[in-house]
Amino acid sequence: MKKYDAIVIGAGHNGLTNGAYLAKAGLDVAVLERNSYIGGATVSRELYEGWTYSNCSYVCSLLRPELVRDLELPRHGLQVVPYGGGVTFMRNGDYYGNFYDHERQYREMARHSKRDANAYERYTADVMKQTRLIRPFLLKTPPDPTSLKLRDLKDLMEYGKSFMDLGEAGLIDALKFWTKSVGDFLDEYFESDVIKAHLGGTGVIGTALGVYSPGTAYVLLHHYMGDVDGNVGSWGFARGGMGSVAEALAKSFQGFGGEIICDADVDQIIVRNGKARGVALKNGTELYADTVVSNLDPKRTFLDVMDEKDLPGEVIKKAQNFKIRGSSGKLNIALDGLPSFTGLDQGSPLMLGDYHFSDSLPRIERAYDDWKDGTWSKDPYVDVLIPTQTDPTMAPPGKHMMTVFVQYCPPKVHGNDWTAEDKAGFEKSVIDQIAAHSPDFKDLILHCETRTPKEIEAEVGLTEGNIFQGELTFDQLLFNRPFPGYAQYRGPVKGMYMCGSGTHPGGGVMAAPGANAAREILRDLRKPNTVPEGYADD
Amino acid sequence: MTDYDVLMVGAGHNGLVCAHALAKSGRKVLMLEAGDVAGGCAATREFAPGFSVSSCAQWLTQLSPRVMDSMSLVDHGLQFAARDLASVSLAEDGDHLVLRGAKLEGANISAEDQLAYEDFSARMMRFTKILAKAFSTRAPKLVESNFADRLTLIKLGLGLKLLGKNDMNDLMRIILINMYDVMEENFDHPRLKALLSLDGMLGSHMGPRSPNTVFGYLYRRVGNLFGYDGPAQLRGGMGALADAMVASCKAAGVEIRCGEAVASIDSEAGQVTGVTLASGEQFSGKLVVSNVDPVTTFQYLVGYRNLETGVVRSVSNIRNKSGTAKLHLALSGLPSFAGLSAELTGHRLVIAPDMNYAERAFNAVKYSEYSKEPVMDISIPTVNDPGLAPDGQHVISAIVQFAPHEPEGGWDGHRQAFTDIVLDLLERYAPGIRGLVTASELLTPQDLEKEFGMTGGHWHHGELSLDQVMMMRPFHGANQYSTPVNGLYLCGAGSHPGGGVMGLAGLNAANEIIKRVGAA
Amino acid sequence: MAGADERMLLTTPFHSRVAAACETNCWGNWKGYTTPNSYIDVELEYFAIRSTTGVFDLSPMGKYRVTGPDAEAYLNRLITRDVSKIREKRVGYTVWCDDEGQVLDDGTIFHLGPNDYRICAYARAIDWLLWSAEGFDVCVEEETQNVAALAVQGPTSCAALMAMGLSGLDALKPFGIEYFDFEGEQLMVSRTGFTGDLGYELWIAPEKAEDLWDRLFAAGAPHIIKPFGMEALEMARIETGFIQAGVDFIPAEETIRQGRSRSPFELGLDWLVDLNKPVFNGRKALLDEKSRGSRYRFAILDVAGNKPANNSFILKNGKQVGVVTSAAWCPTAKTNVALAQLEMPHGAIGEELVAEIYYQRELHWTKVNAPCKVLESPVFDPPRRRQTPALPY
Structure with a gap:
């Protein structure tokens, strides 16, 4: 059997990015994919004829521009189109709209609270201060604070310096921000329930925490730190669905001579004499390489495709304790036409963005209470988009596709596996919530794909269907991601690496973990670095 | 002047x-x-003629x-009336779990849990030492720090480094997370997990699943370093x-x-x-x-x-919104908790059957409601200190969580209902206790705010x-x-x-x- | 606003008249309001201000009403000046700071009556004003939309307004307020402005705005009255050395980067800071800055040549020591003026520096190192600005 220089397990966006940078350095690289199609959670799938679903991740902002440019993804077909708008519908028939234009936005906020409209300017500045703190470290390997190595100390100094540059008051603000709940954070600025709910929802997306759980202010930040063409905090659609990201990465990778092997389900990483030697596939084939990179989440990596005997006991314990919780579901819906929403003009620019139906933070918190009780939220927090208003390629003309991200949805229902009945109940709670604000919605549904954490796990391989490959709480960020002592992409076995979103800086289709891991691998192999430096945020 | x-x-x-x-x-x-x-x-205060009780804090756990x-x-x-008391996690069926120092008894606690607790407890004590170091001096400034602050920072940093890589990593991880996860990582017994997580949430506006509760737990464990191997009770309250x-x-x-x-x-x-x-x-x-x-x-x-x-x-x-109420009961006799030995009656009694129960109790207060099934930390001080009540009679002092600072419509319309909830709950564990009650006093967060001048209670x-x-x-x-x-x-x-x-x-x-x- | 399209920028109560007069049809956005950048020609509009009378629609200016028993105490804690020295029917220019002594905004305080004040400010401020009201028995409300305002500026402005029937206006002292009847509605006139010339500001209920405009332009015609837009105003205010929030400094709460905000001392506004006042926002920090020294100094520069020094670096011995925040060729003073932020210790009066100016003619870019000199006072400051009674022209 052929021996590669490196094998990457999983053709998600991070696996492909990692493969691309290794191949760019001249390595002979194979990326293995269990499914018959690539992309992992960045896929476009035609599950209903004529409709393309971004059936996992569905919007794009965090994808590092340095990597997009360096890997020439636009030349390989990737086009990210920004979208504006967004609205939170209220129980009383009114709504709060999120307008692209600053002044229009101000007027809309002032309609709900003049004071909040003004406070929003302070809020934005304060959130930007925090994003400026984190953005420079996205394309850097986190230093190990327990290490005394020169490189770690130097990097730590750099972190230290950027914190010191904030000044005493700024540093304390930052520490408070990073340990606070999104609800408490928003309470310090705003009085309007709907404005707080609209802004706060992003603090729990993909996260098994409530808006009043300390640590969720960071999750909000995680959704703010991306940009589209330099507009920090903006989001966009990948034209053709999120699969376009994976397709472009694949082309870039192949352009560097890399090989993608689909239907290659890895059974185990082969370890000999404490060194990674390749992988054994479920079909019995063995593929060899001295460098094996796992794009799988940490639990799957260490508890599934690695043998217990090859690992130190502490790693197994850490993997077991790694928090990767299923808390989100997804509905992908083919629509016969554009639904109308009560109170909103057809063609309103607000319709181009995200719709929510939770008009207060306590409502979102109660949705979390259901999840804690082991069931799906009866009044869920949803993030709804109709990308076909912006992207003409995803449905026939005049028809539409709706993506519905649902928080919260448990991996098991009261500890038991999902039944068909449960799934129907979950679907109904979501569809009813939308229909309550859209009278014609139900009649327009042609097809609906409902994904609970169970389906996401089964198909994409994310443990419990956790979209970030691990909770984005501070205990699992930076030098703690995935676990303390293993945050520099190196596994416990020589030649074995991690490159998934379970590593720094985490999930959200950033591709930064894949690139950062490649830099560390090339360093170990004493190959020239091919990974670009991050742009300076000045 | x-x-x-x-x-x-x-x-x-x-x-x-x-x-x-x-x-x-x-x-x-x-x-x-x-x-x-x-x-x-x-404070000790007479809340009914002849009956006195520690009207706010009821245990001494960490006096420096x-x-x-x-x-x-x-x-x-x-004078101490009792020291190093055990914590008893009550069971309705009388099969109570007793934590005495680092030893667990009863409730079919497994040998694994016993070992795990000893290990866990020892690890927590190592972490607590660093906390105690930080607590014994002013909090350092970080940027505008002067010599004293830098010295504190160096001491703390050194303390962390001296923990060794594994402990340091673990501390930096768990200090940010919740008792729920840490308990799940370490133990099996539901009441052990609930009992320990209660220590992380006592007096706070947090449930076992709230991140930061491990900090609350470590905070209380600082008392061990100060010589308190369990709660203590002072003579006279x-x-x-x-x-x-x-x-x-x-x-x-x-x-x-x-x-x-x-x-x-x-x-x-x-x-x-x-x-x-x-x-x-x-x-x-x-x-x-x-x-x-x-x-x-x-x-x-x-x-x-x-x-x-x-x-x-x-x-x-x-x-500073509290979620904690205080209940004081005057009793005509010593209540009998199903299956509880007379000796243990004078120890710390806890009602927190499992962590989800505690979490549900917490859910209520997020919406300014009170728990339908609260968690309780109960003291019957008169067992160790009979002078607080007339001969042969007793008082109960209990911390009850959760109660909102201000329920909808104000406390007046809810006080009796919540008191009844708490008494009914006690009745489940100590059948007949309601019949012993000769006087009762519920201090809501608002009452505590007023009596002790603490904003938010x-x-x-x-x-x-x-x-x-x-x-x-x-x-x-x-x-x-x-x-x-x-x-x-x-x-x-x-x-x-x-x-x-x-x-x-x-x-x-x-x-x-x-x-x-x-x-x- | 009747008939306004909520999707569009707001229009002021004068909009019908402004739009009719706006021949250039060149509009800008001032805090959410459609406002003309120019009407006919910037140069001509500028000279209306300096030679006859110019009229500027001031309605979008942020206006906040402060009333109640603690109004004076509230303002005294809020701003850097001693409010008790602004007597009734008087106006004071001031700045307000955050706790770190960094300027949030500058503006004017109108002492309308007992316990009754109006704050006029550029940046939106209600959040800060309400936070500051905690602990005071005051009512603070935004009233931007409730008051229509015109600035009437220039040497014939008094004559024009008197011709409209505002008799006795010439007796009004600078920073004074007087009330008149206008068709049964109260018209407030203050002798204030942003041009450094003789001038007034008119404040009236929005319903009377169009009538006011019509009567003002009819009565003022013999005194050569013309409307002017943002660009002409910009020339006039630079010439007279007035700073502008968002241009010459960034309101402290809008800054994201550490150290980008400025204290009043660093903006040349020492005279507005009364450190003898017992408590006001920023006092501690400003006392500290006083003893420690400031980081920057505001300077008005006389730049050699006629090329405006927009966005120029200021050099000393070839080393960068500051930047220009505003610059203009001043047609009346015939001077090339720049407002600059200089690193301390630079910027002492009379210091000679160099402005690095880039300019282009037909896409041909040229760099000049123009010598410049720190001035003691603004280049435009005519006696008529202060003379009372005001002269007819």
């Missing part, structure tokens, strides 16, 4: 600690206490030995601590005037000038120390108008959550006991390290004042 070097507003236990140290440094201290007795949350020693509290009459502290202060020359409510802390051009009593009497002084909570201090006593707007914002943003004078500890406590600009008003210092639980009858806030504050103002 400027015969005093220091005017102290409020005579809670931290205030007494601080006043004592200041007096020892040669200053003449006047303490002005609104209540009829000094001691603040360390430095405070004990420097104030010679034993010489001043402090917690008021006895106040009495001993008062005696010690008086011996040191501190003057304490009770029933003298301070109406304002006076300042001019950002410099404190004295205090004015509700009676109109004024005291002038260049050094005023406030033992009351930061919101009361700045909003009501100094007055927002005498502070800058940014300070107002910081004070307003302090989270929070016994820590502000939530003990990571965003409100160390240099974030109570806020930037007042985090080293000095405040935006020159000459005004804080010494209460709202300051680093926090409350819980520890005394370190008062002691640290005194040290800071002596350092800044110089020896008298």
Whole structure:
């Protein structure tokens, strides 16, 4: 059997990015994919004829521009189109709209609270201060604070310096921000329930925490730190669905001579004499390489495709304790036409963005209470988009596709596996919530794909269907991601690496973990670095 | 009338600690206490004729030995009625789980859980040492740090490094997370997990799943380092601590005037000038120390108008809503808890069957509702200290979580309903207890706020959550006991390290004042 | 606003008249309001201000009403000046700071009556004003939309307004307020402005705005009255050395980067800071800055040549020591003026520096190192600005 220089397990966006940078350095690289199609959670799938679903991740902002440019993804077909708008519908028939234009936005906020409209300017500045703190470290390997190595100390100094540059008051603000709940954070600025709910929802997306759980202010930040063409905090659609990201990465990778092997389900990483030697596939084939990179989440990596005997006991314990919780579901819906929403003009620019139906933070918190009780939220927090208003390629003309991200949805229902009945109940709670604000919605549904954490796990391989490959709480960020002592992409076995979103800086289709891991691998192999430096945020 | 070097507003236990140290440094201290007795949350009060109870804090779990020693509290009459008590996690069927020191008994606790607990406990003690180090001095500034601050930082950093790589990694991870996950990682027995997680959420506005509760747990475990291998009970209730502290202060020359409510802390051009009593009497002084909570201090006593707007914002943003109520019962006889030995009746009794139960209890308070099935931390002090009630009769003092600061429509319409919920719950564990009750008193967070002058009714004078500890406590600009008003210092639980009858806030504050103002 | 399309920028109560007069049809956005950048020609509009009378629609200016028993105490804690020195029917220019002594905004305080004040400010401020109201018995409300305002500026402005029937206006002292009847509605006139010339500002209920405009232009015609837009105003205010929020400094709460805000001392506004006041926002920090020294100094520069020094670096011995925040050729003073932020210790009066100016002619870029000199006072400051009674022209 052929021996590669490196094998990457999983053709998600991070696996492909990692493969691309290794191949760019001249390595002979194979990326293995269990499914018959690539992309992992960045896929476009035609599950209903004529409709393309971004059936996992569905919007794009965090994808590092340095990597997009360096890997020439636009030349390989990737086009990210920004979208504006967004609205939170209220129980009383009114709504709060999120307008692209600053002044229009101000007027809309002032309609709900003049004071909040003004406070929003302070809020934005304060959130930007925090994003400026984190953005420079996205394309850097986190230093190990327990290490005394020169490189770690130097990097730590750099972190230290950027914190010191904030000044005493700024540093304390930052520490408070990073340990606070999104609800408490928003309470310090705003009085309007709907404005707080609209802004706060992003603090729990993909996260098994409530808006009043300390640590969720960071999750909000995680959704703010991306940009589209330099507009920090903006989001966009990948034209053709999120699969376009994976397709472009694949082309870039192949352009560097890399090989993608689909239907290659890895059974185990082969370890000999404490060194990674390749992988054994479920079909019995063995593929060899001295460098094996796992794009799988940490639990799957260490508890599934690695043998217990090859690992130190502490790693197994850490993997077991790694928090990767299923808390989100997804509905992908083919629509016969554009639904109308009560109170909103057809063609309103607000319709181009995200719709929510939770008009207060306590409502979102109660949705979390259901999840804690082991069931799906009866009044869920949803993030709804109709990308076909912006992207003409995803449905026939005049028809539409709706993506519905649902928080919260448990991996098991009261500890038991999902039944068909449960799934129907979950679907109904979501569809009813939308229909309550859209009278014609139900009649327009042609097809609906409902994904609970169970389906996401089964198909994409994310443990419990956790979209970030691990909770984005501070205990699992930076030098703690995935676990303390293993945050520099190196596994416990020589030649074995991690490159998934379970590593720094985490999930959200950033591709930064894949690139950062490649830099560390090339360093170990004493190959020239091919990974670009991050742009300076000045 | 400027015969005093220091005017102290409020005579809670931290205030007494601080006043004592200041007096020892040669200053003449006047303490002005609104209540009829000094001691603040360390109080014993008759709530029904002949029946007395520790009306706020009910257990002594972490009083600093430095405070004990420097104030010679034993010489001043402090006596323990019981020490190193066990914690009993009650079961309705009588198969109780008992935690005594690091030993677990009953409830079919597995050998694995026993071993795991010993290991866990030892690890927590190692972490606690670092906390104790941080608690014993002022919180360091990070950017504008001076030599003392840098020394503290170095000590803490060194302490972390000395833990070794594994422990250091673990501490940095768990300090940020919740008891629920840590318990799941370590133990099997549902009541063991609930019992320990209760320690992380006592007195707070958090449930077992709330991140930061591990910090709350470690905070309580600092008491182990201070020699408390379990809760202790004082003879005469917690008021006895106040009495001993008062005696010690008086011996040191501190003057304490009770029933003298301070109406304002006076300042001019950002410099404190004295205090004015509700009676109109004024005291002038260049050094005023406030033992009351930061919101009361700045909003009501100094007055927002005498502070800058940014300070107002910081004070307003302090989270201090309590979710804790206190229940006091006068009983005609000793209640009998199913399956509980007479010996254990005098120990700490806990109702928290499992972590999800506790979490559900917490859910309610997020929406300003009270728990339909609360968690309880119960003391029957009369078992160890019969003098608190008439012969053969008993009192119960219990911490009940959760109760909102203000339920919809106010407490008046809910007080009886919540009392009934709590009594019904007790009846499930101690059948017949309702028949023994001759008097009852429920102190809601609002009652505690009123009786003890704590805004929000929070016994820590502000939530003990990571965003409100160390240099974030109570806020930037007042985090080293000095405040935006020159000459005004804080010494209460709202300051680093926090409350819980520890005394370190008062002691640290005194040290800071002596350092800044110089020896008298 | 009747008939307004909520999707569009707001229009002021004068919009029908402004739009009719706006021949260039060149509009800008001022805090959410459609406002003309120019009407006919910037140069001509500028000279209306300096030679006859110019009229500027001031309605979008942020206006906040402060009333109640603690109004004076509230303002005294809020701003850096001693409010008790602004007597009734008087106006004071001031700044307000955050706790760190960094400027949030500058503006004017109108003492309308007992316990009754109006704050006029550029940046939106209600959040800060309400936070500052905690602990005071005051009512603070935004009233931007409730008051229509016109600036009437220039040497014949008094004559024009008197011709409209505002008799006795010439007796009004600078920064004074006088009330008149206008068709049964109260018209407030203050002798204030942003041009450094003789001038007034007119404040009236929005319903009377169009009538006011019509009567003003009819009565003022013999005195050669013309409307002017943002660009002409910009020339006039630079010439007279007035700073502008968002241009010459960034309001402290809008800054994201550490150290980008400025104190009043660093903006040349020492005279507005009364450190003898017992408590006001920023006092501690400003006292501290006073003893420690400031980081920057504001300077008005006389730049050699006629090329405006927009966005120029200021050099000393070839080393960068500052930047220009505003610059203009001043047609009346015939001077090339720049407002600059200089690092301390630079910027002492009379210091000679160099402005690095880039300019282009037909896409041909040229760099000049123009010598410049720190001026003691603005280049435009005519006696008529202060003379009372005001001269007819």
